[in-house]
Amino acid sequence: MTLGFVMLCHTALERAGQVARFWAEQGCPVVVHVDSRVSESNLRGLTASLEDLGNIRFAPRYQCEWGTWGLLQATQAASTLMLAEFPEVRHVFLASGSCLPLRPVAELRTFLDANPQTDFIESVTTSDVGWTIGGLDRERFTLRFPFSWRKQRGLFDKYVSLQRKLGIKRKVPASIVPHLGSQWWCLTRQSLSAILEAPDRAEMDRYFKHVWIPDESYFQTLIRRVSTRVESRSLTLSKFDFQGRPHIFYDDHLQLLRKSDAFVARKIWPQAERLYDAFLTADPAAGQRSERNPGKIDRLFAKAAERRTRGRPGLYMQSRFPTDSRGGNRSAVPYSVFQGFSELFENYESWLSKVSDTRTHGHLFAPDRVHFPDSETVYSGCLSDSATLRDYNPRSFLTSLIWNTRGERQSFQFGPADVQDISTFLAADPNASISVVSGAFSVPLFRSNRNFGDIRAETARLQRIEAEFLALLTGPEVKARVRVWTLAEFLETPMEVLQSIVDELNPRASNRLTEVPRLVDMTGFGQFLQNLRNQGMQPVLMGDFVTNPTLPAPSPRLAKPYVVK
Template identity: 40%
Template sequence: MLRWLAVIGIVILAHNHLHRVESLARYLAGQSCAVVIHIDKTASAEAADGLIAALASIPNIAFSERHHCEWGRFSLVEAALTASRQLLDSFPEATHVALISGSCLPIRPITELAAHLAEEPEADHIESVLVEQDGWVRDGLSAERFTLYFPFSFQRHRRIFDRFVDLQRKLKVRRQMPEGLSPHIGLQWWCLSRGTLQRIFDDPLLPAYKRFFKLTWIPDESFFQTLARKHSRHIINRPLTFVTFDNQGKPFTFYDDHLDLLTKCDNFFVRKIWPGADKLYEELLDPSRKSPDPATRSSDPMLKAVTRSVNLRSRGRPGLINQNRYTSRWYEQVFATARPYYVFDGFDRLFPRFLEGLRESEGLEMHGHLYAADKVEFIGDAQVFAGNLIASPPHRDYRPDQFLVNLVWGRRQILQGFLHDFGPSIRLRRHILRDPNAQIVRIAEGWMLAAYLHSRSQPDMEAVFFGLFRSERENLTKGFEEWDLKADILEIPLLALLNRPLRTARSIQTVLPPDTDIAPALSHIAVPEGFPEFLERMASEGFDIPEMEPLLAALRRQQKSDGFDPAKQIRRI
């Protein structure tokens, strides 16, 4: 028994890369399709004449009247109408008309498409949903496409376009749909039965519909979608062309490395193909190509791959920043850095061998004070570090947060750590505290040690201390308590560190990498000479220092121990 197959007509809207259009048209004509090509007037006369001459000998290929097409304007609909009418008139045997672009390719054999259309001869394959129910518009106007007037070009007169839209909103302008139509929207590419398309052309109200849609926004996504609802006897609300969009509403472009996923899609065409994808054109336009097993056919893997790609493009990889994508609070779910890193605050002021001791262990690449006022202390005193970071305070301070992000990215294969004072830079402090990759280990009263050490070189000791005290209480403490903290913070009271060094060391060891030994770093506690007396003077001036008396006693006891070395106890951890 012979099975009836649909006779497919293909309308191709082409505007550039006409050598690729020629290959596509030859393939479709070779598969017994009737083909009508519309060449945009933006293409040069030389290129258009070359394509026409190259395909002149193929009887089932024709060319329609040319229009100057512009995105968002009715000219794209006019081009599709002109070419579709010519196809119906020139190829009366065509049972269906599919609209594709010059950057489309077939991903399943045309014989399968013909059999698929023959299963429901009167069905129209077009995405057509009520605009009120549509979540299809990614970025731009939705219902207002139909209720406002759009006489100006978005691309050529953007400022006038936007101001006219704002004016209509203020005046509460609301156009009425032509009688008998309800606004529908959907993908530009469709496949309509001959009967539906002919009824659209024969509709006596078509001139009125065209006048209405000439003033709508992006009518190629609404004209046929709306009229099909009036004239179709059965709509299958799923287009035959696989198209997906990025977060800005632009069509995703496919390349040679998408071949395997594309051939497994259950659609019949795909858009948009990169013109340089030689492998895709060679494989997908091969008449002998076989279709994969229907059981393995699904567009879901391709959609997942596109989603991953779009996310990488819009949000980037964690810790990778370039000039056109910067860390934003709108993307807080994306880590600011590429991997965990360690920040030690206050330890080097009390433990002279802290940095040296950590460098003796494996598992952690330790820098010095990366954010010192007058220097950048990379490991090994490097002047240039991975990622072309230079030891220059002015360059670092231009974007201190980006400096850290690039530091971690440049050596993302290993864990890094550095010494830091959380007091000076609020911007950097906020960045680190909100970074879930930050592993912070700090002495809670380390800022007091910093105040004392600064006061040695400052004549106005009280002013220095007061400034740091206010910074700690109003900014630093507030930051650690009230900001949207995501960092992992281990805060150690100075009193606990002096009285219970073994227990404190155990706490620190639990948050460090397994190969890093904290014992050498915490050897030889050295309380700065004069520090207890400094605290007493500040207390006498009215500064509230928590647990003042026990802290002074612990500091003096430590000074009398003549450089007590806790490493012998700590090594029992």
């Protein structure tokens, strides 16, 4: 059996010539079509490089713009020439100038000898296609497309919308059922000649000339009328991204391509020297160096598509900025946020770093500057302590900090006096663990020596901000781990709260706390809250405090004694 190749070329003609020579020297006739937009000088260079081979022909040239009828004209002309010039050809394999054989020609011949009457072409009905881009599946057969999707996108979209609005539809010929599939196929001589010599070819050509991207539907539809056996798959490995653009294979894909069960791959980068050197060899053992594992290729490209659309968690970069419509993106690893703790304990940050083996920052979003540990002015990733730079994009600042310090858990202080632009992000980040002692912001004001009128106004302002933050933490969009204690609740059992925090940050440490930070002096705090009420300000986030400590506390209810035998 003789196998023939039809090649559609428009660029990188030197590489296309290498592939054509490889197939021709293996006894396979080759018909080359070169896009009419290619200069005559480049065409002469290609023909001169192949003129010593008697089984290579050049087809009449057509302009081949993506998604247009010219691609079908080129394919028809080259296929007709193949059937006329080489009557011994039994299968015709359609390839592009950027294709590269992955397996020896002898293997492909053996495979086709075992399937002499089988046409290998992806061909599925429009209702079963999940890869069409732009919403045009069935409509590509019922609307007209006189404008180029790439060069006249505005006119293309407006004309499609106009046809939809007016209800204009073309009639699909009764003799066909529209099918779609990859444009790269391998057809038997009988099927290909039946399509090209069909009595109603002129009618079919007139109809498909106005179908959008006809090279994905012409042969895929007509093969169903003439073939006795269609295997709906392509023998060419081609992968596409989520936008419908083909993946390009580079030198570092060599071992991956060797695992493919396909016979040809596209698109190959023209400068991929290792790929061309590895596969353009007549050595039968060249393609046997790796066990075939096409499933691994599919999984790898599926993972690449997910990485392309969703990105790596916590990594933000100009080439792929995450959006909520594609799943969004948050931080890279878990981190902790503490609100109210540094106001209640002396040297809380240094103590927490010591007992939990974490990096504890001060108030990262303080109005004056970023409070890194040890008052550093520049931190990992060249993050500046400038509040102006941080506030330009607080989300990027925080995610950069978390990304740059992967491997070491970060924690920082937050409060109502800080810049609040980051609060929505914190609440929606599943990596955030937020611990809040509500009302603790009032303790520094209580201990300050400011005028009471100023203290009352500032307490009211901070309470309003903290109340909004707490409401946000109880909303339906919250994904962070949130724990809230009122100040009164916290002061009842501070050791238990601190122990739970340390257990969360360092779960491997099983010992109970032996060292705790010093709690600030709270004497008179209850009267301070009553004074705020007397001045017309209602403190509601602090919990219930005893206003007059001289009043007798209620007698505890004694439990009944019991005996354990």
